[in-house]
Amino acid sequence: MEQESAPETPTSGSNIRVAVRCRPFFPSEQGQHARSVHMTKTSANLINPVTKQQRKFTFDSCYDSSGDIDGEGYASQQDIYSDIGVWLVDNSLRGYNTCIFAYGQTGSGKTYTMLGPDGTWDSKHEDAHGLIPRICAAHFDYIQSKTKRNITEPTIERKYSVMVSFAELYMEQAYDLLTPEAAKRANAGSASTSPGDPTSGAAGWRRTAQSNSYNGRETLRLREHPLSGPFIEGLTQTEVSSLEEIQSLMERGASARTTGVTKMNEQSSRSHAIFTMTFTQTAIATDRGVPIEKKECKVSLVDLAGSERADPGGSRIRETANINKGLLTLGRVISALTQNAAPAGEKRRRGSVSRRGSEIRNRSNSGSKSSSRGTSPMKSGSTRASLFDDGSNSKSEVVPYRESVLTWLLKESLGGNAKTAMIAAISPAPQHFEETMSTLCYADQARGIVNQAKVNDDPAAVVIRQLREELVSLKTQLREAQWSLSRALQFTEQPTSESEGEVLSPGTIRSRQASLVDPVEGRRSREGMEMLSKQLRGGSVDEEFELITPRDNMDRHESITSDLYLDPEEFETLSSPYDMRGNGSRKHTPSQLDMSDAEAKILFQAVHELDPQLSMRLFKASLDRSNEMDENLGQSKAYSLVAANATAERMTEGMATLLSKEKFTSFARNERADEESSYSGTPNSGSIDNPACLATREPQAMENGGSSPDIPSPDSLQADAAAVANSVARTSKLPRLSIPSSSLASVSTSIPTSRDVTAANRRTSELSNLDEALSSPSSAPSRSTDPELRMKVPRRKRTLTPSTCSSCNCQQGGSRAEGGATSFARAPTAEFSCQAGGEEPTVTPPRAARSVTIMEGQLYKKTRWGGYRLRLIKVQLGVLTVWKSVGAAQPKLAVQLLGNRVINTSSSSEYTFDLMVSGMSTPMHFKAQDQTQHTRWIELLEQNQRSAASDIVQQVC
Numbered sequence: 001m002e003q004e005s006a007p008e009t010p011t012s013g014s015n016i017r018v019a020v021r022c023r024p025f026f027p028s029e030q031g032q033h034a035r036s037v038h039m040t041k042t043s044a045n046l047i048n049p050v051t052k053q054q055r056k057f058t059f060d061s062c063y064d065s066s067g068d069i070d071g072e073g074y075a076s077q078q079d080i081y082s083d084i085g086v087w088l089v090d091n092s093l094r095g096y097n098t099c100i101f102a103y104g105q106t107g108s109g110k111t112y113t114m115l116g117p118d119g120t121w122d123s124k125h126e127d128a129h130g131l132i133p134r135i136c137a138a139h140f141d142y143i144q145s146k147t148k149r150n151i152t153e154p155t156i157e158r159k160y161s162v163m164v165s166f167a168e169l170y171m172e173q174a175y176d177l178l179t180p181e182a183a184k185r186a187n188a189g190s191a192s193t194s195p196g197d198p199t200s201g202a203a204g205w206r207r208t209a210q211s212n213s214y215n216g217r218e219t220l221r222l223r224e225h226p227l228s229g230p231f232i233e234g235l236t237q238t239e240v241s242s243l244e245e246i247q248s249l250m251e252r253g254a255s256a257r258t259t260g261v262t263k264m265n266e267q268s269s270r271s272h273a274i275f276t277m278t279f280t281q282t283a284i285a286t287d288r289g290v291p292i293e294k295k296e297c298k299v300s301l302v303d304l305a306g307s308e309r310a311d312p313g314g315s316r317i318r319e320t321a322n323i324n325k326g327l328l329t330l331g332r333v334i335s336a337l338t339q340n341a342a343p344a345g346e347k348r349r350r351g352s353v354s355r356r357g358s359e360i361r362n363r364s365n366s367g368s369k370s371s372s373r374g375t376s377p378m379k380s381g382s383t384r385a386s387l388f389d390d391g392s393n394s395k396s397e398v399v400p401y402r403e404s405v406l407t408w409l410l411k412e413s414l415g416g417n418a419k420t421a422m423i424a425a426i427s428p429a430p431q432h433f434e435e436t437m438s439t440l441c442y443a444d445q446a447r448g449i450v451n452q453a454k455v456n457d458d459p460a461a462v463v464i465r466q467l468r469e470e471l472v473s474l475k476t477q478l479r480e481a482q483w484s485l486s487r488a489l490q491f492t493e494q495p496t497s498e499s500e501g502e503v504l505s506p507g508t509i510r511s512r513q514a515s516l517v518d519p520v521e522g523r524r525s526r527e528g529m530e531m532l533s534k535q536l537r538g539g540s541v542d543e544e545f546e547l548i549t550p551r552d553n554m555d556r557h558e559s560i561t562s563d564l565y566l567d568p569e570e571f572e573t574l575s576s577p578y579d580m581r582g583n584g585s586r587k588h589t590p591s592q593l594d595m596s597d598a599e600a601k602i603l604f605q606a607v608h609e610l611d612p613q614l615s616m617r618l619f620k621a622s623l624d625r626s627n628e629m630d631e632n633l634g635q636s637k638a639y640s641l642v643a644a645n646a647t648a649e650r651m652t653e654g655m656a657t658l659l660s661k662e663k664f665t666s667f668a669r670n671e672r673a674d675e676e677s678s679y680s681g682t683p684n685s686g687s688i689d690n691p692a693c694l695a696t697r698e699p700q701a702m703e704n705g706g707s708s709p710d711i712p713s714p715d716s717l718q719a720d721a722a723a724v725a726n727s728v729a730r731t732s733k734l735p736r737l738s739i740p741s742s743s744l745a746s747v748s749t750s751i752p753t754s755r756d757v758t759a760a761n762r763r764t765s766e767l768s769n770l771d772e773a774l775s776s777p778s779s780a781p782s783r784s785t786d787p788e789l790r791m792k793v794p795r796r797k798r799t800l801t802p803s804t805c806s807s808c809n810c811q812q813g814g815s816r817a818e819g820g821a822t823s824f825a826r827a828p829t830a831e832f833s834c835q836a837g838g839e840e841p842t843v844t845p846p847r848a849a850r851s852v853t854i855m856e857g858q859l860y861k862k863t864r865w866g867g868y869r870l871r872l873i874k875v876q877l878g879v880l881t882v883w884k885s886v887g888a889a890q891p892k893l894a895v896q897l898l899g900n901r902v903i904n905t906s907s908s909s910e911y912t913f914d915l916m917v918s919g920m921s922t923p924m925h926f927k928a929q930d931q932t933q934h935t936r937w938i939e940l941l942e943q944n945q946r947s948a949a950s951d952i953v954q955q956v957c
């Protein structure tokens with residue numbers, strides 16, 4: 001009848017491996033025909049020689065060494081190492097604690113499996129080497145292979161350290177096998193014989209009270225480390241650097257080990273031997289010399305003392321009882337661990353079995369006198385139940401590690417932080433059926449243990465490694481950011497050190513920018529520009545960007561100069577700043593590239609001044625866009641043009657966004673105030689001031705009572721600004737739209753403060769008459785028909801002191817003739833159209849000129865080859881309309897097209913000059929009274945052509 005053990009499944013995944021090895025028959029056993037155990041690779045079938053009852057056990061692996069040594073199924077030392085040894089080495093190299101312990105009756109082949117024949121490390125017969133020599137050799141092979149040449153990790157230096165210790169647990173005491181005393185004892189040969197039973201009065205083992213030692217050997221205390229677990233205090237840890245060193249130590253320790261003669265084994269191990277190798281791997285970063293990885297694992301290789309039937313009359317009864325006590329506790333520990341790991345139903349089943357077993361165990365443990373055969377627990381174990389503790393309840397059991405020195409020391413290997421293999425050594429002989437059954441039951445039970453193994457990585461090294469990884473990642477990010485910044489700075493002259501609170505001089509800024517610009521990128525940009533320039537000169541045509549031919553250039557010249565009555569030579573001179581090569585031999589008109597590039601820079605600077613973060617974001621977006629376009633067009637196409645256009649587009653979007661914010665309100669106010677400071681007269685006059693008076697007027701403090709005729713609330717300002725921004729957004733589809741940085745230099749002021757409003761209100765009453773005049777339709781200035789484009793701007797917070805004009809002797813505000821109507825007609829040959837407002841740049845001057853209206857539109861000048869688009873703000877100041885370009889790619893050209901321009905300042909004797917005034921078809925001729933006035937006018941014109949010209953116009957009128 002066959003009986004099977006449970007569970008059937010191997011335990012490979014649970015960090016515990018259980019294997020069985022069956023030794024050969026001894027010569028004394030040869031005569032017996034039958035064998036009690038039959039094995040396959042994963043099972044052992046045990047047959048009761050009397051009843052023929054069979055029981056099948058399943059394990060992770062089974063090794064049958066009982067047959068012919070040359071036979072097919074013979075399991076050699078190498079076979080066991082290849083399976084269990086390699087598994088252990090693999091795990092220990094990965095940083096896990098590992099353990100192999102051999103368990104079985106005396107003379108079953110434990111020492112042979114762990115160390116080799118005769119319990120020695122015989123270097124001459126390597127084939128017979130057991131697991132310990134092979135495992136040690138594997139570690140040193142690994143170290144050698146790793147330290148030879150580390151090509152794959154040139155920045156990492158790996159270091160290894162191996163420390164070994166060898167301890168003996170005898171009579172529930174721990175001894176060091178590597179001390180000089182142990183060596184002496186080994187040399188004297190005393191250890192090779194039985195030390196005798198302390199109770200029997202035989203030689204040797206006597207406890208010395210003072211030294212706490214037996215027979216001159218120090219007994220060592222067991223302690224428990226909170227993290228690494230129990231350890232033997234004072235145990236010699238010897239650092240070794242070669243396999244030979246370990247071999248020598250092992251031989252010395254093995255010789256010092258307590259052995260004795262048993263019925264089964266002439267050189268029976270009467271103690272548990274624990275060989276421990278502490279293997280440390282350290283990886284050091286060569287650049288900083290800090291460890292980035294440190295793994296330390298303990299490899300515990302345990303050769304247990306053999307279980308043996310206690311002979312009541314024998315001399316070793318106490319020794320055997322102690323051995324059995326340790327093994328019995330081991331059984332209980334295994335039982336408890338299995339119980340705790342098993343599901344609830346399984347616990348009950350196992351518990352009921354254990355209850356029966358506990359009685360047998362208790363009898364055995366008490367000296368076995370009550371046992372019918374006086375055997376050890378193993379011997380009474382005809383069933384597996386006899387081996388285990390009484391885990392009758394389904395709750396977690398307390399694992400009795402501390403009940404014996406052996407189990408305490410093996411605590412981490414059994415149910416703790418380790419990967420453990422148990423090798424159960426058995427005999428094939430039928431007369432050892434009971435011991436074999438007992439051993440197999442132990443092994444079967446051990447399969448239920450679940451260990452919690454983890455890699456023993458040094459936490460400090462882990463932190464260092466993580467920080468280094470983070471550092472590498474941050475460095476990468478920083479490099480990317482620096483690259484983006486250097487690209488961005490090619491388009492701006494604005495420092496980015498605001499966050500540092502550093503005030504930089506323009507020279508410092510320029511030098512820093514120069515140092516930040518990537519020379520490769522800069523070269524690429526220049527090359528792109530030159531290539532495009534070459535294309536232009538060579539007459540190639542780019543359909544996408546309508547690049548021009550020399551013939552087109554000539555046409556353009558003619559067109560522009562004839563439209564504007566310009567001297568063609570002078571026109572070229574005005575355009576000369578865009579000569580990329582700077583050699584003065586300009587042969588073509590400004591290209592789209594030039595315009596876009598210049599505009600992109602201006603726009604970027606403008607946006608950057610208002611919102612540095614936004615400008616960076618937009619710039620990044622423009623880079624993406626230009627890259628995309630580069631890909632579509634092919635790399636040979638004009639990089640700079642693409643990039644500049646993309647930048648200009650994005651920046652224009654940004655500008656529209658910013659304009660919708662309160663900053664634009666301030667911008668508009670300042671613009672208006674600038675104009676007003678040049679044109680406006682006294683508030684009481686109700687007429688336009690004599691501009692000549694402005695020079696002598698000093699601004700007064702707010703306390704003197706400055707006010708604005710109409711002070712909009714912040715809400716209305718914002719609404720107006722939003723309206724303007726909407727308009728900007730509508731007209732900003734073309735890339736070549738910009739706001740000159742000079743116009744935006746003062747934009748950083750905030751929206752009107754309460755102080756502004758209070759001061760302005762003081763003047764409200766004084767200027768109420770002007771409000772009335774403005775509300776009158778007949779006197780109202782020409783305004784945009786689009787209400788969205790109409791905006792009233794508060795006055796600047798200052799007043800003008802009444803005084804006498806030095807030029808015309810007029811009294812403040814009184815000398816200006818009212819209704820000095822000046823009608824401006826557009827140039828007859830130019831095809832202008834105000835696209836945004838649909839309004840021509842024609843002004844009907846009002847009678848009372850205190851109103852300020854800002855309108856915004858786009859003026860389009862058609863030519864045969866395309867056209868200029870100029871976005872303008874029309875500032876209407878009483879009788880004057882000043883068109884201020886906010887979108888001119890080339891401010892000078894905008895002046896050419898729309899602004900006032902001095903075209904002749906000669907005639908030094910007559911003090912005359914000609915002036916091209918905005919919107920007038922012919923130049924105006926002016927004559928100053930004297931040289932002083934002439935000089936001053938010219939100065940004014942040079943300072944601000946538009947406003948000064950308007951002043952002069954007003955005077956003349």
Ligand SMILES: Nc1ncnc2c1ncn2[C@@H]1O[C@H](COP(=O)(O)OP(=O)(O)OP(=O)(O)O)[C@@H](O)[C@H]1O
Pocket residue numbers: 022023024065104105106107108109110111112113117118119262265267268269270304305306307425
């Ligand atoms: N697989 C094997 N092949 C050949 N000989 C073996 C094998 N296993 C054991 N032996 C021999 O059997 C004898 C007893 O083996 P060993 O000393 O290893 O048993 P043990 O279990 O360590 O005994 P003890 O518990 O008493 O120390 C030795 O002479 C050993 O050489």
